Amino acid sequence: xxxxxxxxxxxxxxxxxxxxxxxxxxxxxxxxxxxxxxxxxxxxxxxxxxxxxxxxxxxxxxxxxxxxxxxxxxxxxxxxxxxxxxxxxxxxxxxxxxxxxxxxxxxxxxxxxxxxxxxxxxxxxxxxxxxxxxxxxxxxxxxxxxxxxxxx
Numbered sequence: 168x169x170x171x172x173x174x175x176x177x178x179x180x181x182x183x184x185x186x187x188x189x190x191x192x193x194x195x196x197x198x199x200x201x202x203x204x205x206x207x208x209x210x211x212x213x214x215x216x217x218x219x220x221x222x223x224x225x226x227x228x229x230x231x232x233x234x235x236x237x238x239x240x241x242x243x244x245x246x247x248x249x250x251x252x253x254x255x256x257x258x259x260x261x262x263x264x265x266x267x268x269x270x271x272x273x274x275x276x277x278x279x280x281x282x283x284x285x286x287x288x289x290x291x292x293x294x295x296x297x298x299x300x301x302x303x304x305x306x307x308x309x310x311x312x313x314x315x316x317x318x319x
Contacts, residue, residue: 215223
């Protein structure tokens, strides 16, 4: 019995070696065998009918159309939102710039008022000096007139 087992094992290993030698000797047989198995598997495939292909094609096209509209709507919404934010930022910048211009105009107006007041003060001082000079001249003239009357 033991001899039978050994004989079977050696026969199996010899068959494996022979198979390896056969496939190792001619690679074209292995390639041919591969394509035969591909062909037999291709025959097992159940191909859809033309009506089913059209139905599936229409389903795919409708889904693509719906997703395209959704993506377009999201893109359009985000684009308009960004434009709105940009316009709002420009309006705030314009308002800030206009406010700064108004402040500058107010400062210029105050400067002009201050200059006018300074000019008026200078003119009043000049007029005051003139009035004092006239008063002094009149007083001197009266004094001379009084002196000349007294001398007469």
